[in-house]
Amino acid sequence: MRRAALFLILTVFTQVGGGLYLLYQPIRWPISQRVPGKWRSRGYRLIAFATVYTIGSLLLVPPLARLNGRVPLPVFSEAALKPANYFFVIANRHYVKPALLKATLDVANQMDTSVTLFYLDANFPFFDGFPLLPHRSHDDGGKLDLAFIYEKPATGQLLSGSPSWLGYGYLEAPKAGEHDQPANCEGRGYWQYSLLSRLVPQDKNLDFSASLNQQLLLRLARHPAIGKIFLEPHLKTRLGLEGQKKVRFHGCAAVRHDDHIHIQL
Numbered sequence: 001m002r003r004a005a006l007f008l009i010l011t012v013f014t015q016v017g018g019g020l021y022l023l024y025q026p027i028r029w030p031i032s033q034r035v036p037g038k039w040r041s042r043g044y045r046l047i048a049f050a051t052v053y054t055i056g057s058l059l060l061v062p063p064l065a066r067l068n069g070r071v072p073l074p075v076f077s078e079a080a081l082k083p084a085n086y087f088f089v090i091a092n093r094h095y096v097k098p099a100l101l102k103a104t105l106d107v108a109n110q111m112d113t114s115v116t117l118f119y120l121d122a123n124f125p126f127f128d129g130f131p132l133l134p135h136r137s138h139d140d141g142g143k144l145d146l147a148f149i150y151e152k153p154a155t156g157q158l159l160s161g162s163p164s165w166l167g168y169g170y171l172e173a174p175k176a177g178e179h180d181q182p183a184n185c186e187g188r189g190y191w192q193y194s195l196l197s198r199l200v201p202q203d204k205n206l207d208f209s210a211s212l213n214q215q216l217l218l219r220l221a222r223h224p225a226i227g228k229i230f231l232e233p234h235l236k237t238r239l240g241l242e243g244q245k246k247v248r249f250h251g252c253a254a255v256r257h258d259d260h261i262h263i264q265l
Helices: 002-014 017-034 038-067 098-110 181-187 210-222 233-238
Strands: 081-083 117-119 143-146 228-230 261-264
Touching: 002 017, 017 038, 081 098, 098 117, 098 143, 098 210, 098 261, 117 143, 210 228, 210 261
Parallel strands: 081 117
Antiparallel strands: 143 261, 228 261
């Protein structure tokens, strides 16, 4: 029962983890039999599984994903595009179609050299329609979330990564006089709309870079390969993007998008 639960959890959150867990089983059994001591045996088994998972993720998954029409986003090879959190890479949630990789790199390289774009969830490596929970989409290789660009107020230095430990949930909320779509959605009973913000400290010792985020969103909207961009309505207005038809509201059934930028082909 415990192994079945582990298989399910690994499959749900990493897609390939369940399969790699099955590949690990022929190694697990002799360790259980030959290594004395419960905790020592568990330690060896954990190391063995981590080794199988790492080797599989690095050497087996990428070439098979390419056969499925998906490629991994850069981890260390690009200065202009990096993961905001290595969980997205470890969990194999950083795969996209080649056209989306090219479009994102095009935009990243058009930004000032001091700017690095940080990505959040993308897609799993295999199978259209396989859900990337908790997202309602991100199931076909054509979606990607990007972190907003923040500055440290004391120095003006750009933040490296995301201000949230989750990557999500740190809000650039509506100001007085701006349209409050989150309140509208929650008032209509969509309880999940702001859920992540309750899990993430809202430390406001950072400045949302209006100029750089506007520049980024305009470049994304003008790229011919990008089909849609999801953003909260108050940020679309604040950043002067009313004329950009690709920038749109995503609906109350999702979660709020004033903590990240969603792009798709």
